[in-house]
Amino acid sequence: MIKFFEKDPYAPIQYSYEVSKILHSAKSDFQEIIVVENPHFGKMLILDGVVQLTERDEFFYHEMLVHVVMHAHPNPKKVVVIGGGDGGAVREVLKHDSVEKVYFIEIDEEVINASKKFFPSVACGMNDSRVEIKCMDGAEFVKDRDGDIDIVIVDSTDIIGFAKSLFTVEFFKSVKDCMTDEGMFVSLSESLHFHKDIVIEVQEEMKLIFPVVDLYTACLTTYAGNWWTFSAASKKHDLREMRRPYKIDTKVYSDEIHQQCFMPPKMYDKLMKRKLDW
Amino acid sequence: MIKFFEKDPYAPIQYSYEVSKILHSAKSDFQEIIVVENPHFGKMLILDGVVQLTERDEFFYHEMLVHVVMHAHPNPKKVVVIGGGDGGAVREVLKHDSVEKVYFIEIDEEVINASKKFFPSVACGMNDSRVEIKCMDGAEFVKDRDGDIDIVIVDSTDIIGFAKSLFTVEFFKSVKDCMTDEGMFVSLSESLHFHKDIVIEVQEEMKLIFPVVDLYTACLTTYAGNWWTFSAASKKHDLREMRRPYKIDTKVYSDEIHQQCFMPPKMYDKLMKRKLDW
Numbered sequence: 269m270i271k272f273f274e275k276d277p278y279a280p281i282q283y284s285y286e287v288s289k290i291l292h293s294a295k296s297d298f299q300e301i302i303v304v305e306n307p308h309f310g311k312m313l314i315l316d317g318v319v320q321l322t323e324r325d326e327f328f329y330h331e332m333l334v335h336v337v338m339h340a341h342p343n344p345k346k347v348v349v350i351g352g353g354d355g356g357a358v359r360e361v362l363k364h365d366s367v368e369k370v371y372f373i374e375i376d377e378e379v380i381n382a383s384k385k386f387f388p389s390v391a392c393g394m395n396d397s398r399v400e401i402k403c404m405d406g407a408e409f410v411k412d413r414d415g416d417i418d419i420v421i422v423d424s425t426d427i428i429g430f431a432k433s434l435f436t437v438e439f440f441k442s443v444k445d446c447m448t449d450e451g452m453f454v455s456l457s458e459s460l461h462f463h464k465d466i467v468i469e470v471q472e473e474m475k476l477i478f479p480v481v482d483l484y485t486a487c488l489t490t491y492a493g494n495w496w497t498f499s500a501a502s503k504k505h506d507l508r509e510m511r512r513p514y515k516i517d518t519k520v521y522s523d524e525i526h527q528q529c530f531m532p533p534k535m536y537d538k539l540m541k542r543k544l545d546w
Numbered sequence: 547m548i549k550f551f552e553k554d555p556y557a558p559i560q561y562s563y564e565v566s567k568i569l570h571s572a573k574s575d576f577q578e579i580i581v582v583e584n585p586h587f588g589k590m591l592i593l594d595g596v597v598q599l600t601e602r603d604e605f606f607y608h609e610m611l612v613h614v615v616m617h618a619h620p621n622p623k624k625v626v627v628i629g630g631g632d633g634g635a636v637r638e639v640l641k642h643d644s645v646e647k648v649y650f651i652e653i654d655e656e657v658i659n660a661s662k663k664f665f666p667s668v669a670c671g672m673n674d675s676r677v678e679i680k681c682m683d684g685a686e687f688v689k690d691r692d693g694d695i696d697i698v699i700v701d702s703t704d705i706i707g708f709a710k711s712l713f714t715v716e717f718f719k720s721v722k723d724c725m726t727d728e729g730m731f732v733s734l735s736e737s738l739h740f741h742k743d744i745v746i747e748v749q750e751e752m753k754l755i756f757p758v759v760d761l762y763t764a765c766l767t768t769y770a771g772n773w774w775t776f777s778a779a780s781k782k783h784d785l786r787e788m789r790r791p792y793k794i795d796t797k798v799y800s801d802e803i804h805q806q807c808f809m810p811p812k813m814y815d816k817l818m819k820r821k822l823d824w
Binding site: 271273280281282283284285286306307308309324325327328459461462485487488489490492493494495519520522524525527528532533534535544545546 | 549551558559560561562563564584585586587602603605606737739740763765766767768770771772773797798800802803805806810811812813822823824
């Protein structure tokens with residue numbers, strides 16, 4: 269039996285997966301891109317040794333990343349997706365009829381190509397006429413916009429290496445400036461179990477820039493640490509409230525989950541005071 | 547570097563952990579008992595190749611197993627803990643002043659001994675004068691009681707092998723009969739990510755016996771599948787309502803988490819109709 273051992277130097281548990289087939293193995297200018305097949309999870313996309321998605325469970329992450337801000341916003345028309353070269357976040361954004369334009373900014377074209385070839389059910393939104401793909405640094409893209417964007421979604425690799433530029437105060441400032449007055453922003457912010465300090469740091473940095481910052485979670489099984497956090501920010505509106513009815517087709521996100529996924533107030537307060545004791 | 551590779555034949559991901567020291571390795575009449583030390587998680591208890599607890603994160607599971615029913619019940623005095631030979635569940639039960647008696651029923655005395663020796667912070671409640679330890683099959687214990695128990699808590703190994711007797715309709719019937727009219731019951735019921743069918747089956751079987759059955763979850767990082775479920779049942783009272791104030795010392799459970807941990811109604815309905823699509 270062939271096995272793939274994940275190479276996440278920041279996780280105290282190492283995950284490994286049975287490999288029934290190696291479908292793709294290449295090195296782009298940015299990272300090593302591997303696609304394998306696993307009996308349970310189906311095809312798996314692995315970047316620099318870390319699992320980014322599996323066919324079977326990718327929707328947990330993509331739905332939870334995208335639909336919370338998309339329902340908190342009153343009328344999202346122009347959306348920027350940074351990273352997420354697989355196309356999963358773009359696919360979810362396009363489920364919303366209000367959307368007129370998606371700027372899909374992925375630094376590594378090879379990830380887009382691999383996804384189109386091996387993950388058609390994930391990449392399926394990329395050819396939609398509303399989508400404009402740009403292979404460039406997302407931090408550069410938002411710098412040059414001026415106030416017309418409704419929502420910015422960051423779907424990056426872990427907060428190390430070249431993704432670091434997407435987690436700086438400077439970047440958050442550019443994001444804020446590129447958006448309308450009702451603009452909203454969401455980004456992954458690692459695991460509450462393993463990386464509580466990173467979660468706090470991302471929240472603190474966002475608060476330097478945005479008047480409304482919040483935190484919600486989902487339990488993901490193929491990302492080490494599992495209790496995954498999403499840091500969301502807004503220029504005006506509270507993010508816990510839904511401003512549009514839930515009527516899209518999803519597997520795990522729903523109006524019920526929107527209400528339930530945010531960290532409750534007292535727990536949030538404890539977290540930010542570094543008093544959650546683990 | 548020494549590594550421990552978990553042997554869970556039902557998990558499609560294999561977990562492995564660095565081992566800085568092997569502290570104990572023995573075979574009881576029931577299972578293989580191993581204790582190792584890991585740089586991140588501290589000491590780890592491993593039964594038949596599956597991680598049961600780590601010093602660092604055991605409280606997530608123990609608090610969530612115990613405190614939901616303990617707060618839903620108006621006045622729990624007599625509590626039965628079946629399994630959980632490490633003592634973690636007993637420790638949590640004893641945090642409640644109302645408790646007068648804990649029957650601690652563990653089939654394998656060797657687990658109790660290993661925990662006393664290697665996990666004093668987990669086993670610490672075992673010497674409390676309110677605790678009566680009996681090394682026997684929990685299913686046998688509840689058969690012989692007659693209606694004086696307030697709460698029954700099952701903290702077993704996975705629903706395979708000798709723990710199977712704790713997941714039968716016959717056992718649930720005995721549990722119901724051993725309790726007062728306000729009696730409540732809780733048991734682990736595996737992972738929503740990996741073992742949805744088992745979750746449904748446990749719920750369905752409990753519903754054959756109890757008028758009130760519910761489901762809540764927590765995200766645990768050292769149990770494969772992570773999105774861990776707890777199946778709770780009651781002879782009378784709804785389980786989502788707290789009937790006693792939250793005033794004990796906990797790290798993750800709280801009155802807020804009590805409200806948030808239950809599966810929301812529409813999602814629960816979808817699950818039970820086998821329409822959750824993963």
